[in-house]
Each structure stands twice: as C-alpha cells, then as structure tokens.
Amino acid sequence: xxxxxxxxxxxxxxAAGFLPNEMWRMLGVVVAHGLDERSELVLWVRSVATxxxxxxxxxxxxxxxxxxxxxxxxxxxxxxxxxxxxxLTLRRSVLAGVVVGEAGLMLGALWFPG
Amino acid sequence: xxxxxxxxxxxxxxxxxxxxxxxFSLVLIGTYVGVGALGHNYGFSLAWVLLSTLLVWAGPAxxxxxxxxxxxxxxxxxxxxxxxxxxxLLPMVVTLLALIKRADTRARDLLLPAHLTAVSMWVESLxxxxxxxREERIAFANGLGCGFLLAAHGGxxxxxxxxxxxxxxxxxxxxxxxxxxxLASTARNSRLLAERLALAFGLLLAPLLAYAGIGLDLMWTxxxxxxxxxxxxxxREARR
Numbered sequence: 001x002x003x004x005x006x007x008x009x010x011x012x013x014x015a016a017g018f019l020p021n022e023m024w025r026m027l028g029v030v031v032a033h034g035l036d037e038r039s040e041l042v043l044w045v046r047s048v049a050t051x052x053x054x055x056x057x058x059x060x061x062x063x064x065x066x067x068x069x070x071x072x073x074x075x076x077x078x079x080x081x082x083x084x085x086x087x088l089t090l091r092r093s094v095l096a097g098v099v100v101g102e103a104g105l106m107l108g109a110l111w112f113p114g
Numbered sequence: 115x116x117x118x119x120x121x122x123x124x125x126x127x128x129x130x131x132x133x134x135x136x137x138f139s140l141v142l143i144g145t146y147v148g149v150g151a152l153g154h155n156y157g158f159s160l161a162w163v164l165l166s167t168l169l170v171w172a173g174p175a176x177x178x179x180x181x182x183x184x185x186x187x188x189x190x191x192x193x194x195x196x197x198x199x200x201x202x203l204l205p206m207v208v209t210l211l212a213l214i215k216r217a218d219t220r221a222r223d224l225l226l227p228a229h230l231t232a233v234s235m236w237v238e239s240l241x242x243x244x245x246x247x248r249e250e251r252i253a254f255a256n257g258l259g260c261g262f263l264l265a266a267h268g269g270x271x272x273x274x275x276x277x278x279x280x281x282x283x284x285x286x287x288x289x290x291x292x293x294x295x296x297l298a299s300t301a302r303n304s305r306l307l308a309e310r311l312a313l314a315f316g317l318l319l320a321p322l323l324a325y326a327g328i329g330l331d332l333m334w335t336x337x338x339x340x341x342x343x344x345x346x347x348x349x350r351e352a353r354r
Contacts (some may be wrong), residue, residue, distance in 0.1 A: 020197030025270040028207025051339030054316025097298035
C-alpha cells in the first residue's frame with residue numbers, strides 16, 4: 001500500500017469527523033456571551049440533532065453492517081419495537097430497553113435464521 | 115465547611131475519581147462497546163476507532179462517521195451529517211465554560227475542557243461543579259472528562275475484540291447495541307414535544323430518503339425532520 005493509501009482513512013477522520021464536530025466546540029469558546037439554553041434557536045438545533053440521530057438508528061436497522069445483516073429485517077424491526085416498548089413501560093429505563101431488545105433480537109435470530 | 119485548597123493536579127485527580135464513581139462511566143463503556151463493534155464490522159482498524167474516540171469524542175458523531183463511511187458514502191456526506199449533529203455541542207460548551215471560567219482565565223485554558231465536552235461529561239459537570247471552588251473547576255472538569263475518555267476507550271477496545279471473536283449470534287447482538295441504546299437514550303433525553311416529534315420524524319424519514327436514493331439523506335433527515343418538528347411546536351405555542 002502506498003503511504004497515502006495507509007494515511008487516507010486518518011485524513012478522512014480529520015476532515016469528516018474531527019473538524020466538522022470540533023468547530024462547534026471551538027465556536028463555543030469564542031462565543032463570549034451566554035447562550036440561553038431555553039432559546040428557540042437552541043430548541044431548533046436540538047430538534048435537528050434528534051431527528052438526525054433517529055435517522056442514524058433507522059439507517060443502521062435498515063442498512064446494517066455485516067454481522068447484523070444476517071438477521072432478517074423483520075426480526076431487527078420487531079426487536080427494536082419491543083425494546084422501545086419495554087423502555088417506555090419500565091420507568092423509561094434505557095437498560096431495560098436494551099436488555100429486552102437484545103433478548104428479542106437474539107431469540108428472533110434463532111427462530112428465524114436469515 | 116472549610117475547604118483545603120487543592121493543587122491543579124489534586125483537582126484533576128478529584129475529577130478523575132468523580133468519573134470513576136459516576137454511573138456515566140458504565141453507560142460510556144456500554145456505548146463504546148457498541149461503537150468498537152461497529153467499527154470492527156464496518157472494516158476500520160482499532161487504531162482508527164480509538165483515534166476517532168479521542169478526536170471526535172461524541173458517540174453519535176462517531177456512529178454517523180463509522181456507519182456512513184463504512185457503507186461507502188463519500189466523506190463530504192459524512193462530514194455534513196457529523197457537522198449537523200455537532201451543532202448541539204455549542205450550547206453545551208457555552209454553559210459549561212460559563213461555569214468554570216473566571217475573569218482572568220486565558221482562552222487557551224478553555225480549549226481542553228471545551229474538547230472534552232460531551233453529553234456525559236456535561237451532565238456530570240453541571241451536577242458536580244457547583245460544589246467545587248471556582249479556581250479548581252477547570253482542572254476538575256479536565257479530570258472528569260479524561261476519566262470518561264478512558265472508560266470509553268476501554269469499552270471500544272472490548273467491543274472491537276468481542277466483535278472479532280464472538281460467534282455470529284452474539285456479534286449480531288453486539289451490533290444491535292448501538293441502535294437500541296441510542297434510540298432509548300435519545301427518547302429519554304427528549305422531554306419537549308419538538309424533540310419527541312423530531313425523533314419520530316427522523317425514524318421515518320431516513321429509510322424513506324435512503325430507499326428513494328436521495329443524496330445527503332442523513333442531512334435532509336436532520337434538517338427536514340427537525341425543522342418540521344420545531345414548526346409543529348411553534349404552531350402549538352402560537353395557538354395558546
């Protein structure tokens with residue numbers, strides 16, 4: 001492999017991961033005056049970030065990496081749904097959601113092999 | 115109560131100890147087990163995953179980066195999505211720095227605490243810092259952030275090696291950790307109507323845009339889904 005070929009993933013990490021994320025932190029150092037956390041702008045920012053994060057979750061479920069792709073789509077979707085239902089009913093516990101969702105995924109994968 | 119002043123190193127260690135006993139360390143280990151496993155199965159090296167943890171230091175941004183680049187998307191597309199998700203760090207950094215800085219604090223002393231700011235560190239800082247004397251807060255916050263960073267690295271290494279050595283069923287479970295935990299924790303952090311709607315819109319929009327073959331689908335999911343949710347909130351406020 002060429003030198004550039006070896007370095008390429010790290011250059012991409014800097015350009016596509018570090019810089020676009022870190023610029024907001026550095027901007028936070030520069031913004032001297034307090035930004036009201038309850039301001040409308042901050043609420044819009046949080047809404048966009050929330051939708052984006054939900055989108056990432058959905059994309060991993062619909063277009064999973066190797067290893068998860070072997071589990072049928074229906075099993076993945078049912079597992080996330082029952083995990084989320086468990087989270088909602090069991091005092092909004094993230095741990096409960098993860099445990100139930102994981103159990104659903106693995107049992108489903110055993111019963112319905114891809 | 116009398117407080118014996120701590121040296122900067124002492125304050126750093128106090129923050130580090132606070133991280134060790136915080137429940138967020140366990141949450142971070144769990145989150146980064148998922149990130150490490152994703153990194154492995156999307157074909158990244160362990161060094162790359164650890165460097166991304168050190169440099170990006172935001173679980174959502176790292177998952178976006180790993181899943182978009184790993185699926186073969188162009189770096190620009192990943193950068194735009196990471197940039198949009200990173201916006202939420204700005205108000206967090208501003209409120210954290212307001213809590214730790216003094217009139218004579220130099221800007222460069224704020225760079226490290228700003229870099230270490232992530233959801234876990236921010237929540238714990240806001241809880242713990244008011245009990246720490248102001249002149250010790252920067253070192254304390256740095257210790258807290260470094261403690262969390264160490265926990266995350268441990269989780270990432272563990273997840274990376276487990277994904278490499280687990281049988282297929284357990285690997286699938288490991289890779290499922292990230293979507294399941296991110297969905298539940300995002301829902302938990304969504305207290306306002308706009309945020310809850312944004313969560314629902316994002317879940318629906320992303321697969322639709324992706325199946326429709328629309329470029330920059332994650333960016334549009336965030337901008338359209340988030341703005342629509344925010345608009346509903348504004349309409350409701352206006353009707354009151």
